[in-house]
Amino acid sequence: MAAPPSGASLALLEKLVAALNAKGLVSETEIAERQAITDRASPEIGARMVARAWTDPEYYALLMRDGKAAAEAAGASMAGAPELGVLENTPKQHHLVVCTLCSCYPRALLGYPPGWYKSFAYRSRAVREPRAVLAEWGTQLADDVEIRVVDSTADYRWMVLPMRPKGTEGWSAEKLAAIVTRDALVGVAVPRVE
């Protein structure tokens, strides 16, 4: 668990808001509205995109060509969001997304980044020993599967398009979306059929 903010930080936040409010730049109402919009983004959007790409060849083509447009088509609010690249997993190549320098994350389709994505251990180790990191999620890949680790930036975000698991033939997009987790969209896990 992350430690709670210090008293000094709480005081700084209060003073910053008061000073910005006095300049007419940021009001408590705006803060509440912005927070509500952010709270609405969740990994369900990303899961929906993957399920649709698995079942709709035209959407798959759009997703690979223009991730941002595909996200918008799935209901993500992409105004002002950076470009979105899509990394397609294959039987020979698995993708893992990290932001070594900070915490850039496709928030419009996955919501707030989880604590671990922002942790020093994940940022540091994902590029050095990705298999060991994946193992901590219980994800074991065959030795002949290459792992490509992709670093996010302020201007370019990534999502993983996982492979559709065997045993899902004939499933509806809704049923498929339910097995696509946020972890699979970041690449620390793969979708599984129970």
Added chain:
Amino acid sequence: MTEESPNRALHDIGGIARFRCTPVEHDEAPPDAFGKKVDAIRQILAQKKMMTVDELRRGIESIPEDEYFALGYYERWLRSIAALMVEKGVIRQEDLA
């Protein structure tokens, strides 16, 4: 660049040995009220063209090392945003004292 490089900045932690044996803590908690508020302020200021993500990062990256590793994630953001607003002359340092 190697990790022995004297020029490697403190936020540039990809692959460094320091965290090699540290398991990734599976912290799934959403941001607390403090974090969500800082995050919302950043978005509002970005929307109003008062700051960019790159500026936020520059501000975070210039926090001294001992403080950088002691502060929480959104505490680092707050420090950066406050410093940027003072630097740009939007608010005064006295406003934050």
